[in-house]
Amino acid sequence: MSAVSFAERWPENQRGKFYVDAQCLDCDLCRETAPKNFARYDDGGYSYISKQPETKEEEELLRESLEGCPCEAIFDDGDEHDWDAVPANAYVSGSPRDPNKKCGHCNVPATKGRRWWEFWK
Numbered sequence: 485m486s487a488v489s490f491a492e493r494w495p496e497n498q499r500g501k502f503y504v505d506a507q508c509l510d511c512d513l514c515r516e517t518a519p520k521n522f523a524r525y526d527d528g529g530y531s532y533i534s535k536q537p538e539t540k541e542e543e544e545l546l547r548e549s550l551e552g553c554p555c556e557a558i559f560d561d562g563d564e565h566d567w568d569a570v571p572a573n574a575y576v577s578g579s580p581r582d583p584n585k586k587c588g589h590c591n592v593p594a595t596k597g598r599r600w601w602e603f604w605k
C-alpha cells in the first residue's frame with residue numbers, strides 16, 4: 485500500500501483495488517500481458533486499468549503484469565482506500581510530482597508540477 489501512489493493514480497483507472505500511477509513509462513508490457521484489463525491513454529502516453537478483473541484468469545494476468553512492471557507503477561491496494569476521499573492525480577507533499585519538492589543537488593524545484601520525463605519542457 486502506498487498513499488502517495490494511490491493519490492497519484494491516473495484518473496482514467498476504473499475504480500477498484502488495482503490501479504496504475506504516474507510512474508508508468510508506457511512500455512506496453514501490461515497491455516500485452518493483460519489486454520482485457522489495461523488500455524493506453526494515447527494523449528498522455530501511459531497505461532491505466534480499463535477494467536478491474538472479473539475472473540480468476542484475468543486477476544492472475546493482472547498480477548503477472550504487476551510483478552513484471554519495470555517501473556513498479558501497478559498497485560493492488562485491496563479495498564483500503566476511499567476513491568472519493570483522495571482525488572486521482574493529486575499532488576502529495578514529498579512525492580515525485582510535488583511542485584514544491586526541491587532537487588537535492590541544486591535546490592531548484594524538482595518538477596515544477598511536471599512529471600519527471602517532462603523536466604526539460
Ligand code: SF4
Nearest residue numbers: 508509511512514553
Ligand atoms: S508495465 Fe508498467 S511501465 Fe509498462 S506500460 Fe504497464 S504500467 Fe506502464
